[in-house]
Each structure stands twice: as C-alpha cells, then as structure tokens.
Amino acid sequence: MTAEVAVLGAGMHPWGKWGRSFVEYGVAAARAALVDAGVDWRDVDAIVGADTVRGGYPGYVAGATFARALGWQGARVTSVYAACASGAQAIGAARAQILAGLADVVLVVGADAAPKGFFRPAGGDRPDDPDWLRFRVLGATNPTYFGLYARRRMAVHGDTPEDFAQVKVKNSAMGALNPNARYRKRVTAQEVAASAVVADPLRLLDICATSDGGAALVLSSLDFARRHGVARPVRISAVSTVSPRYPTTVLDLPDIATDSAAAVEPAGEPFRASIAHAAYEEAGVGPDDLSLAEVYDLSTALELQWYEDLGLCAEGEAAKLLREGATAPGGRIPVNPSGGLSSFGEAVPAQAIAQVCEVTWQLRGQAGERQVAGARVAVTANQGLFGHGSAVVAVR
Amino acid sequence: MVEGWFTGDGDDFRLLGTRCSACGSVFFPREDTFCRNPGCQGGALAEVPLSRRGRVWSYTDSRYRPPSPYVTEPELPWEPYTLIAVELAAERIVVLGQAVPGITVADLAVGMEVEAVPGVLHEDARTTWTTWRWRPTGVTR
Ligand SMILES: [Zn+2]
Numbered sequence: 001m002t003a004e005v006a007v008l009g010a011g012m013h014p015w016g017k018w019g020r021s022f023v024e025y026g027v028a029a030a031r032a033a034l035v036d037a038g039v040d041w042r043d044v045d046a047i048v049g050a051d052t053v054r055g056g057y058p059g060y061v062a063g064a065t066f067a068r069a070l071g072w073q074g075a076r077v078t079s080v081y082a083a084c085a086s087g088a089q090a091i092g093a094a095r096a097q098i099l100a101g102l103a104d105v106v107l108v109v110g111a112d113a114a115p116k117g118f119f120r121p122a123g124g125d126r127p128d129d130p131d132w133l134r135f136r137v138l139g140a141t142n143p144t145y146f147g148l149y150a151r152r153r154m155a156v157h158g159d160t161p162e163d164f165a166q167v168k169v170k171n172s173a174m175g176a177l178n179p180n181a182r183y184r185k186r187v188t189a190q191e192v193a194a195s196a197v198v199a200d201p202l203r204l205l206d207i208c209a210t211s212d213g214g215a216a217l218v219l220s221s222l223d224f225a226r227r228h229g230v231a232r233p234v235r236i237s238a239v240s241t242v243s244p245r246y247p248t249t250v251l252d253l254p255d256i257a258t259d260s261a262a263a264v265e266p267a268g269e270p271f272r273a274s275i276a277h278a279a280y281e282e283a284g285v286g287p288d289d290l291s292l293a294e295v296y297d298l299s300t301a302l303e304l305q306w307y308e309d310l311g312l313c314a315e316g317e318a319a320k321l322l323r324e325g326a327t328a329p330g331g332r333i334p335v336n337p338s339g340g341l342s343s344f345g346e347a348v349p350a351q352a353i354a355q356v357c358e359v360t361w362q363l364r365g366q367a368g369e370r371q372v373a374g375a376r377v378a379v380t381a382n383q384g385l386f387g388h389g390s391a392v393v394a395v396r
Numbered sequence: 397m398v399e400g401w402f403t404g405d406g407d408d409f410r411l412l413g414t415r416c417s418a419c420g421s422v423f424f425p426r427e428d429t430f431c432r433n434p435g436c437q438g439g440a441l442a443e444v445p446l447s448r449r450g451r452v453w454s455y456t457d458s459r460y461r462p463p464s465p466y467v468t469e470p471e472l473p474w475e476p477y478t479l480i481a482v483e484l485a486a487e488r489i490v491v492l493g494q495a496v497p498g499i500t501v502a503d504l505a506v507g508m509e510v511e512a513v514p515g516v517l518h519e520d521a522r523t524t525w526t527t528w529r530w531r532p533t534g535v536t537r
Contacts, residue, residue: 117463118462118463120464120465132465133398135462135465136466137398137517137527138492138494139494140458140479141458141460141462141463144456144457144479147479148454148481151456152453152506155454155505155507156506198459198460199457199458200455200456246433246434249488249490251492255492256491257492258490259421260422260487261489262420262421262487263433264419264435
C-alpha cells in the first residue's frame with residue numbers, strides 16, 4: 001500500500017458546447033476547486049495541467065497556460081498528455097510530488113474545447129502514426145471500435161441492444177440530477193431505439209458526444225490537510241497508470257490489428273482488468289469494498305464491459321448485473337452516479353479529473369439528489385488511446 | 397496506400413506481416429524496426445505472408461461519413477461500408493479491414509469464415525489506392 005494524499009477541493013466548469021477557449025473552462029474549474037479547498041492560489045506549491053491538443057499551441061503546455069491565466073506565482077509546473085487518461089496522469093504526477101515531499105499543495109486542472117463531430121487525428125500525411133492510419137486506410141472512427149466491442153459482447157455473452165439502451169436510461173436519469181452535466185434530460189429505451197444507427201449495433205444515444213468542459217482538484221499531503229483544519233479529508237489511496245502486457249489480444253483503439261499471440265502466451269487478465277487490479281492492489285481494497293464506481297461509458301456497451309473488468313461481476317454477467325439494478329442508484333454498486341460521459345460528453349483532458357470530483361462529492365455526502373447513501377470507497381476507471389490505463393481509488 | 401502491407405492478385409493475394417527470427421512473433425501492420433516482445437532481445441524481422449482465411453471476431457459499419465484523412469467524395473451521398481475484425485488462427489492475431497462492397501452487417505456472423513481479397517480504397521485521375529478487403533468465403537462478387 002502506498003501513502004495517501006488528501007483531496008481538499010474539487011471544482012468543475014459545466015459541460016456543454018460553450019464556444020469558448022479551454023483556458024476559460026480550466027480557470028473556472030480551478031477557481032472553484034481553490035474556493036472549495038479554502039486555499040489561496042498563491043499558496044499552491046505546484047500546478048499540473050492535463051493537456052489538450054485541440055486548443056492550439058498553448059494546449060500542449062496546459063500547466064503553464066493555466067498558471068499564467070491564474071496569475072504567475074512561481075509554482076512548480078507540469079503538463080501531461082495521455083489522451084483520455086491525461087487527467088488521471090495529472091493526478092498521478094501531483095500525488096507523486098506530494099508523496100516525494102516536493103510539494104504540500106498541488107492544483108490539478110484539465111479542460112477542453114472539443115471539435116464538433118468525430119474525433120480525428122492531426123493533419124498532414126503521417127503514415128507512421130497508427131491513429132492517422134486507421135482513419136486513412138479504414139475510415140475507422142472511435143464509434144466503429146465501440147460497435148465492434150458491442151457486437152462481440154452480443155455474440156459471446158448474449159447481450160442485446162435493449163441491454164445497452166438500459167445503460168443510457170440509467171445514466172441519463174442520473175445526469176438529469178447533475179447541474180454540471182451537458183444533457184439533463186431523462187432518456188427512454190424507446191428513444192434510444194429510435195435514434196439513428198452510428199456503428200451497428202450502436203445508435204446515436206448509445207455513444208457519448210464531444211463536449212467542452214473543465215475539472216480541477218486541489219490535492220495535499222495529509223499533514224497539510226490536518227494543519228488546514230480538515231481532520232477527515234477524502235483521500236486518494238491509489239492511482240493506477242499501467243500499460244498493457246504483450247501480447248494484447250483485444251483489438252483496441254487506434255490499432256488495425258492485435259498483437260500476435262503466436263510466440264508468447266497472453267496474460268490471463270485483459271488490459272482493462274489489469275488497470276483496476278493495479279488500483280485495488282495499491283489501495284488494499286477489492287470490488288466488494290466499493291460503494292460506487294465512475295467508469296468511461298464512451299458507449300453503453302463499454303460500460304457493461306467495465307463491470308466485468310472492475311470485478312463487479314463475473315465475465316459475461318454484466319447485463320445480468322444491470323438488469324438486477326445493482327448498478328443503479330440504491331443498488332449494491334451504483335455505477336456512474338454523475339450521469340457518466342453519456343450525460344457529460346467527452347472533454348478529454350478533463351474527464352478523468354471530473355470522475356474524481358464526482359467521487360469526492362459522493363464520499364463527502366455532498367452529491368445532492370445523486371448521493372449514494374453512506375459512500376465510503378469509490379473507484380474511477382478509464383483507458384486512454386495508445387495504451388494508457390488509469391484508475392483512481394478514493395476513500396473516506 | 398501503405399508500402400508492403402499486401403501482395404498478389406486473385407487466389408494469390410496475401411496480407412504481408414513480419415516475423416521476428418529470434419522469438420517468432422508476427423506483426424501486422426509490418427514492424428520493420430523492433431521486435432515488440434518484451435522478453436525478446438530482438439532478431440531480424442523478415443517479411444511473411446499471413447493466412448488468407450480467418451474467422452470473424454466481430455463486425456460493425458460506419459453509417460456516417462468518417463473525417464479526413466479518410467478520402468470520400470463529399471458531393472456524393474454517403475454509402476456506409478462494413479468493417480470486419482478477423483481472427484487468423486495460425487498467427488493468433490486479429491486484423492481489421494473493410495468488407496468487400498455489397499456485404500452488410502446483415503450478411504455476417506461472429507465465427508464466419510472470410511478471406512482476404514484485393515480492393516480499391518480510392519482513386520482519382522492520377523492514382524489508384526489499393527487495399528485489402530474481407531469477403532465471406534463462398535461469395536464471389
Ligand atoms: Zn522477437
């Protein structure tokens with residue numbers, strides 16, 4: 001078990017299509033987190049920014065961009081890019097600085113102004129980039145990968161499109177209660193079934209949209225939290241940032257093929273499961289200890305996959321777990337009480353941080369109508385393009 | 397489109413990968429620089445043809461026009477195409493590709509046998525970009 005760090009503050013800029021710069025969203029989220037923590041920006045030792053590559057050149061150096069916007073005050077600065085796992089890696093970098101004694105208080109910020117429509121690779125002819133290749137050679141957008149996973153689940157586990165739709169029904173009911181969510185309308189199974197097919201068998205309402213948004217956290221040492229008058233802070237007890245193990249045998253974004261298992265026998269545990277496993281091991285908890293989970297529901301079917309990879313149920317049992325209501329509010333293990341990405345949309349560098357904001361509010365008992373009663377232990381999970389795994393365990 | 401990913405015509409069409417001479421790992425798309433097996437000190441990477449036939453691991457389609465760098469004619473109505481991920485038993489690898497034109501998701505099932513055939517990705521007045529396609533065996537179009 002690794003030493004813990006405290007979550008002193010959490011803040012967000014609401015998700016949506018606001019048409020402003022990612023800097024504005026990040027600064028709004030940062031200021032909210034600082035107010036929540038009761039910490040003056042000038043007393044922050046370090047800032048870590050989760051990068052966006054969509055906001056032009058300053059996006060590549062998000063830490064400094066946010067620091068300049070908040071007012072230069074000399075803090076240690078870090079910027080990290082890990083696609084969807086950027087926010088978790090930013091939290092990981094902040095935690096490492098605190099545990100190493102390099103900083104007492106660290107501000108973590110992620111924000112994005114997403115383009116409309118499909119995500120696409122940067123321009124130019126770049127056949128050495130697998131992300132460019134999958135678009136150029138196959139036209140394989142992110143939703144087509146989600147469609148492949150969904151169809152595979154149907155064939156192997158007997159999941160149905162109706163099961164997938166129930167994930168949307170559940171998450172939209174939660175998103176309707178979340179003032180930071182972009183979509184605040186309950187969706188019915190009939191509405192999912194009536195929406196256009198994007199990548200068979202998935203429909204528009206099975207797939208999460210792109211959005212603008214921002215999220216921020218103020219992390220500190222437990223000593224600082226105590227001196228600051230917070231006796232029982234929410235604590236982060238694990239940050240998993242593992243990579244896959246060769247050979248990866250599940251076709252994954254952005255690759256055109258899996259690794260071949262001809263020469264090396266694959267590990268028993270697939271990559272997504274290893275992400276959660278590493279977090280559990282570091283935190284000294286297991287799936288049975290969880291009060292709630294926030295997972296990347298980039299598609300409804302992918303949320304079901306996470307149930308199994310997080311060990312909430314056995315392989316192939318996810319749809320059954322959903323149908324039993326175990327992952328709904330009031331169930332044994334509510335998943336995505338925030339409303340999930342299906343209610344927020346993707347603001348890539350912000351979303352892993354937003355997951356930790358939600359579990360912080362849940363663990364403090366401040367989640368309002370979305371509150372999971374008596375929440376004590378929470379896990380967040382996601383996966384970033386190019387082999388970035390990420391999961392965070394937070395406890396109270 | 398991309399150099400050295402496939403070769404041949406008709407029944408001789410094959411996807412081309414590379415194989416590490418030290419550990420036997422196979423790579424597609426071809427890996428010509430490093431063997432990616434972490435337990436391998438690295439050997440010479442030699443070109444190797446992949447199995448022509450495999451079984452459908454999963455499939456989907458693209459009902460909306462993908463963004464560039466995929467090349468389409470924006471003035472023409474969008475024609476969805478089908479994508480098939482195919483498991484090659486000998487290489488123990490799954491390779492994604494477009495289905496031959498005319499094959500829709502309704503024609504497919506997980507586990508079905510398919511074969512690699514040559515296809516055209518895009519052409520303009522000066523250039524034809526060739527590619528590979530997956531076609532259910534027994535289908536002749
Ligand atoms: Zn090798």
